[in-house]
Amino acid sequence: MANYTMGIDIGSTTSKCVILSDGNEIVSASIILGGTGTSGQKTAVNEALANASLSIDAITYTVSTGYGRKSLAFANEDISELSCHTKGVHFLYPDVRTVIDIGGQDAKVIRIGKTGKMTNFVMNDKCAAGTGRFLDVMANILALNITDLESYAAQSKAPVSISNTCTVFAESEVISQLAANAKLSDVIAGICNSVAGRVSSLAKRIGIEEQVFFSGGVALNNGVRLALEKELNTKVLTSPLSQMMGALGAALYAYEKTDKI
Ligand code: ADP
Numbered sequence: 228m229a230n231y232t233m234g235i236d237i238g239s240t241t242s243k244c245v246i247l248s249d250g251n252e253i254v255s256a257s258i259i260l261g262g263t264g265t266s267g268q269k270t271a272v273n274e275a276l277a278n279a280s281l282s283i284d285a286i287t288y289t290v291s292t293g294y295g296r297k298s299l300a301f302a303n304e305d306i307s308e309l310s311c312h313t314k315g316v317h318f319l320y321p322d323v324r325t326v327i328d329i330g331g332q333d334a335k336v337i338r339i340g341k342t343g344k345m346t347n348f349v350m351n352d353k354c355a356a357g358t359g360r361f362l363d364v365m366a367n368i369l370a371l372n373i374t375d376l377e378s379y380a381a382q383s384k385a386p387v388s389i390s391n392t393c394t395v396f397a398e399s400e401v402i403s404q405l406a407a408n409a410k411l412s413d414v415i416a417g418i419c420n421s422v423a424g425r426v427s428s429l430a431k432r433i434g435i436e437e438q439v440f441f442s443g444g445v446a447l448n449n450g451v452r453l454a455l456e457k458e459l460n461t462k463v464l465t466s467p468l469s470q471m472m473g474a475l476g477a478a479l480y481a482y483e484k485t486d487k488i
């Protein structure tokens with residue numbers, strides 16, 4: 228009988244859940260809008276269990292991670308986001324040495340050694356600029372879905388420059404650009420460039436080593452990924468599972484714990 232372990236990443240914006248079989252196969256994964264303090268975490272767990280036709284009793288060990296990791300009563304243990312992201316990325320992409328993670332309210336850059344250990348990190352969790360929150364605010368004032376931004380950015384030939392780093396001032400700047408008849412696609416490309424610029428400065432503080440992997444929900448925006456490639460002058464990899472790296476790492480840690488049970 229398989230050993231099923233669960234990892235749950237309770238973020239600021241979304242809840243992610245991964246169920247692993249014998250520590251090497253993802254049998255189920257879910258992402259629910261609604262992070263810490265919402266019913267999202269419960270829904271993510273229930274959805275992941277239902278996808279795999281499992282009951283909670285089939286799970287041998289559960290590790291929670293993310294901003295709300297202390298809030299999941301039934302988890303056996305909680306482990307930091309930095310450790311879980313490192314673990315998840317190294318499992319799927321062992322040649323990655325730099326992880327750029329941009330989530331709903333923070334951005335982090337993690338350096339990983341050959342054996343999969345985190346060797347250094349730098350983080351912005353003080354300011355919405357350079358995070359998913361910046362993009363969410365901008366999508367909101369443009370009356371667009373967050374998923375629409377990348378296709379607009381791809382059409383741009385002359386991105387506008389967003390000079391304000393503060394989200395509130397940048398919001399006014401975007402409105403004045405549109406009032407001055409700037410193209411929507413150029414404004415959106417400027418918004419993507421702004422996030423990439425902020426995070427690239429963060430990354431340059433600890434240095435970039437290839438391969439570079441982009442994780443977190445913002446990695447689903449190809450406009451930001453391409454802007455990061457330009458800023459850092461390097462290839463930036465991503466995957467459809469980019470938002471699941473923390474939950475995957477947590478499920479891997481959970482599996483390691485079952486060896487000791
Ligand atoms: P957290 O762990 O803090 O909850 P996530 O890593 O889940 O954050 O990322 C959430 C952010 O990802 C949102 O704020 C949003 O800006 C962005 N995002 C989520 N889904 C998409 C998508 N399909 N396309 C583009 N951006 C997305």
